[in-house]
Amino acid sequence: SEEQKASERLWAISSLVNQATGDAFSGLLLVEVILQYKRWSVKRWNELYEDLPSRQVK
Incomplete structure (x- = not known):
């Protein structure tokens, strides 16, 4: 199923990036x-x- 494929892809991604x-x-x-x-x-x-304007107050 598509959900199973998506789950497998996410699992593979997690093993790529430490x-x-x-x-x-x-x-x-x-x-x-x-x-x-x-x-x-x-x-x-x-x-x-x-790009959005900054909302920081100084």
Whole structure:
């Protein structure tokens, strides 16, 4: 089923990135894999980002 496939993908992702070490390289590789899977370019991914004004009070 689709839910089973999604669960297996999430499990595989968790084994790629070591959260304890903060390994940025494996994180970058993970982003590349996801972009390839979705058939997105970095430009397309970047277009999703919308910069919002800061609400910090000093």
